[in-house]
Amino acid sequence: MQRGLDSQTKKQLEEEEKKIISEEHWYLDLPDLKEKESFIIEERSFMPCEDLLYGRMSFKGFNPEIEKLMVQMNSKSKKEEIEVDDKMEADVSDEEMARRYETLVGTIGKKFLKKRDQRVLHDEDEDENSNTRPKKAKKMFLKPQD
Amino acid sequence: AGSGKMAAEARVGQVVLPGDVLLLPARPEHDAEQLPLDSGAAPRGRLLCGPGLRRCAAGLLVTKCGLLRHRLRHRQPGGGGGATAGGAYWVDSQQKRYVPVKGDQVIGIVTARAGDVFRLDVGGSEQASLSYLAFEGATKRNRPNVQVGDLIYGQFLVANKDMEPEMVCIDSSGRASGMGVIGEDGFLFKVSLGLIRKLLAPKCEIIQELSQLYPFELVLGMNGRIWVKAKTVQQTLIIVNILEACEYMTSEQRKQALAKLSGN
Numbered sequence: 001m002q003r004g005l006d007s008q009t010k011k012q013l014e015e016e017e018k019k020i021i022s023e024e025h026w027y028l029d030l031p032d033l034k035e036k037e038s039f040i041i042e043e044r045s046f047m048p049c050e051d052l053l054y055g056r057m058s059f060k061g062f063n064p065e066i067e068k069l070m071v072q073m074n075s076k077s078k079k080e081e082i083e084v085d086d087k088m089e090a091d092v093s094d095e096e097m098a099r100r101y102e103t104l105v106g107t108i109g110k111k112f113l114k115k116r117d118q119r120v121l122h123d124e125d126e127d128e129n130s131n132t133r134p135k136k137a138k139k140m141f142l143k144p145q146d
Numbered sequence: 147a148g149s150g151k152m153a154a155e156a157r158v159g160q161v162v163l164p165g166d167v168l169l170l171p172a173r174p175e176h177d178a179e180q181l182p183l184d185s186g187a188a189p190r191g192r193l194l195c196g197p198g199l200r201r202c203a204a205g206l207l208v209t210k211c212g213l214l215r216h217r218l219r220h221r222q223p224g225g226g227g228g229a230t231a232g233g234a235y236w237v238d239s240q241q242k243r244y245v246p247v248k249g250d251q252v253i254g255i256v257t258a259r260a261g262d263v264f265r266l267d268v269g270g271s272e273q274a275s276l277s278y279l280a281f282e283g284a285t286k287r288n289r290p291n292v293q294v295g296d297l298i299y300g301q302f303l304v305a306n307k308d309m310e311p312e313m314v315c316i317d318s319s320g321r322a323s324g325m326g327v328i329g330e331d332g333f334l335f336k337v338s339l340g341l342i343r344k345l346l347a348p349k350c351e352i353i354q355e356l357s358q359l360y361p362f363e364l365v366l367g368m369n370g371r372i373w374v375k376a377k378t379v380q381q382t383l384i385i386v387n388i389l390e391a392c393e394y395m396t397s398e399q400r401k402q403a404l405a406k407l408s409g410n
Contacts, residue, residue, distance in 0.1 A: 052346040060361030
């Protein structure tokens with residue numbers, strides 16, 4: 001009776017089916033080759049062997065772009081892959097940028113101060129020259145004394 | 147009458163024939179537990195097996211006839227893993243027929259335009275393909291100005307015996323770095339591959355002597371093609387003749403020929 005097969009018998013049947021299928025598969029009956037970490041790299045190009053120069057050349061200023069390229073490529077092969085960052089000519093110099101950012105941080109920071117702090121700041125700005133004037137203390141919460 | 151198997155170092159500079167086996171010094175096996183003993187003779191790092199040689203069980207098997215060369219490569223400062231140190235062996239052979247190799251920079255002639263791809267003749271058994279997007283700053287709208295018959299200096303992206311060779315005119319970072327269409331005028335001619343390698347060697351006397359003559363521009367392709375351009379046709383032809391002849395001239399003969407020219 002095939003009505004209710006147990007899980008066990010089901011599993012057995014499945015395993016038998018798998019065995020039959022895998023036995024029919026073909027496989028190579030070779031011994032496992034031991035994969036040695038090889039120290040030899042095969043290479044079909046002459047470039048790494050002989051350290052050849054760059055193929056485009058120009059002499060005595062016939063083509064100035066190629067002459068610049070020659071210098072760049074041939075020095076690249078000696079010091080391998082040092083990226084030469086061409087400094088682009090900036091409209092605004094680095095120092096100016098630094099100065100501008102310095103003041104910018106202050107200006108934007110003021111926007112986010114609370115009203116009381118703004119007043120203190122404003123007073124400070126007014127009296128920059130006379131440092132002797134005592135600064136107004138910020139009003140803090142005073143706990144009422146019983 | 148050299149024997150079949152000899153140590154590799156012993157045969158550097160000698161003629162080797164296909165079928166010779168070159169033995170390499172035994173390398174200490176690196177186990178996880180043992181510290182590798184530093185035997186001073188064996189170079190650490192990987193050995194580069196260049197053109198004309200193949201790896202085999204005992205060592206290196208020679209596949210081309212020529213002179214065996216050896217070079218010690220230095221470790222890069224700050225490089226990791228010692229992958230580029232060690233030595234390099236290769237066979238210096240002579241041939242005129244070029245076989246495309248990945249990474250080689252060659253001069254190709256545009257023979258046809260098939261849709262989005264150019265067909266280039268590089269002197270190999272098959273024509274190479276070059277996509278129109280493989281130029282610096284090329285987009286679908288902004289197509290490069292390449293006509294049939296133009297000369298292109300590019301490098302191989304794909305080059306093996308199973309696939310059609312593919313070329314590109316940009317490097318891995320997307321910049322042209324000198325590759326692309328070679329300009330107008332000039333003269334293209336073919337020489338053997340050994341001469342190209344001689345001319346591209348770091349301190350080549352031929353190139354240094356020629357550069358003293360007059361201003362000119364030179365493009366050397368690894369497929370044996372050279373393109374020369376100078377101010378006048380006569381100067382161009384002089385340079386072409388010298389380059390073609392210098393393969394079989396000794397250095398004295400060459401200096402005599404150049405002295406006669408600069409005297410004129």
